[in-house]
Amino acid sequence: MLIELSNGCISAHTRGSGKPLLVLHGGGLDHRHMVDAIEPVFQENSGWERFYIDLPGHGDSKVDASLQSQDEVLDMISRFADVAFNGDRFAVIGESRGSYHAMGLAHTRPDDLLGMMLIVADAMSASTADWRPKHQTLVSAPDEILNNLSPSAAGRFARLVVQNADILQKIQNTKIPAAERVDEDFAARLKKNFDFSLDLSRPSSAFDKPSLIVNGRQDAMAGYHDMIEGFQRYPRATFAVLDCAGHSLAWERPELFLALAQDWLQRVDENLSSE
Numbered sequence: 001m002l003i004e005l006s007n008g009c010i011s012a013h014t015r016g017s018g019k020p021l022l023v024l025h026g027g028g029l030d031h032r033h034m035v036d037a038i039e040p041v042f043q044e045n046s047g048w049e050r051f052y053i054d055l056p057g058h059g060d061s062k063v064d065a066s067l068q069s070q071d072e073v074l075d076m077i078s079r080f081a082d083v084a085f086n087g088d089r090f091a092v093i094g095e096s097r098g099s100y101h102a103m104g105l106a107h108t109r110p111d112d113l114l115g116m117m118l119i120v121a122d123a124m125s126a127s128t129a130d131w132r133p134k135h136q137t138l139v140s141a142p143d144e145i146l147n148n149l150s151p152s153a154a155g156r157f158a159r160l161v162v163q164n165a166d167i168l169q170k171i172q173n174t175k176i177p178a179a180e181r182v183d184e185d186f187a188a189r190l191k192k193n194f195d196f197s198l199d200l201s202r203p204s205s206a207f208d209k210p211s212l213i214v215n216g217r218q219d220a221m222a223g224y225h226d227m228i229e230g231f232q233r234y235p236r237a238t239f240a241v242l243d244c245a246g247h248s249l250a251w252e253r254p255e256l257f258l259a260l261a262q263d264w265l266q267r268v269d270e271n272l273s274s275e
Helices: 031-042 070-085 097-108 126-131 151-158 165-179 184-191 225-233 254-274
Strands: 002-005 008-015 019-024 048-053 090-095 113-119 211-216 237-242
Touching: 002 070, 008 031, 008 070, 019 031, 019 070, 019 097, 031 048, 031 090, 031 165, 031 254, 048 070, 070 097, 090 097, 097 113, 113 254, 151 165, 211 225, 211 254, 225 237, 237 254
Parallel strands: 019 048, 019 090, 090 113, 113 211, 211 237
Antiparallel strands: 002 008, 008 048
C-alpha cells in the first residue's frame, strides 16, 4: 500500500484482517524490524489488520523538501491513518521514535484510538540523558561470533544487552538494509526541529484506553525515567521495566515481551466489548 499525501507519500505493508492497528518503527529503520518483532504476538490473536508503515523519509516513504519538523511528520502519519482507516478507530504500537509519534497521536486525537503500546519510549529530547543507564552487556555472544562481525553489524551488536546469533541474524536481515534507505537530507533537516511543539506532559485530558509501556532496565539509549514520569498520563497503562533488556528488548526478552503484548491486546478487546 502506498498513500500519496500533499508533502510526500507513506508506504505500508499489511498483515491479517479486522480492526486496524498502526505500527510505527524507530528512527533509521523501516517496517521490517517491526514485522519481525510484532508478528509473533498475532500467532494466537486474530481480528486485527496490522499496518506496518515506513516512517516519512524511511524505506519507501518519501518526503519533499518542504518537510522540516517532527510536527509535520506526525501530521503525515495522522493523515495516513485518516485515509487508510477511512474514519475507523485504530490501535497504535510505536517503538523508540515511533513511540514518540504514538504518544503524539494519543495527545492530538485520543478519541480515535482503541489503545496504545509504547516500546522503549522516552521524551526524545536529551534533557534527561543523565538518567539513562550506562550500557552493559549482560549476556555476551561467544568469541566465534564476536570475532567475525561485519563492520556494519559490529556497532549495533555491541549495543545489545543480550547478544546471540539469532539477534545478529535479525540485525542483518532488518536493521542494516533499512539504514541504507534513510533520506539523510531529511534526517539532517529534522534534527533542527526534532521535538514536537506540543507538550506531551500537558494533555487536555488523560488517555484512558488500554495501554502498555515497556522499557529496558539497561537501555542506554532511551532509559526508563521519562516513562516513570510519563505513564501517569495513561490511567489504563501497564508499565514494565525489564531487567536484562536494552533498546532491542523485543528481541532480548521475547517471551516476556510476547506475554505483555498479548495481555495488552486482550485488554483492548475486552474494553471494546464493554462499550
